[in-house]
Amino acid sequence: MTTVRTLRIAAGAEAVSLAVLLGNLVTTHTQSVSALIGPLHGTAYLVVIAAAAMIPAAPPGTRWRAAVPGVGGLLALRRIADRSRAGGDPRTGAM
Structure with a gap:
């Protein structure tokens, strides 16, 4: 699975x-509902940050945008x- 996916x-x-x-x-x-969905939301948030950091040639500003909660x-x-x-x-956002 690719990082962007x-x-x-x-x-x-x-x-x-x-x-x-x-x-x-x-x-x-x-x-x-809070007990079930809360940890799912937190995990998804961490995965978003990690995946954005792992994109090899991410455009400038991508990583800090990924850190915005929600x-x-x-x-x-x-x-x-x-x-x-x-x-x-289109797969990596690289120029």
């Missing part, structure tokens, strides 16, 4: 788990996609 999966898991946690907070605030993975993927549209390698 790993980042894409972890970013999705991070965003969805944040939405579930916030939805749980404003509705029923069920402890079991949506960092999506921001990092957008940065990589913007760079690849500008003429770089």
Whole structure:
């Protein structure tokens, strides 16, 4: 599995788990949902940071965008996609 694909999966898991946690907070605030989804969200956040750090030729600013809690993975993927549209390698974001 490529690093960008790993980042894409972890970013999705991070965003969805944040939405579930916030939805749980404003509705029923069920402890079991928080206990199950909270560690999943934390793990996805760490995987996003690690995957962004492992991209060999990541565009400038990708790594710090990945560190933004909740949506960092999506921001990092957008940065990589913007760079690849500008003429770089779509798999790595390299120019």
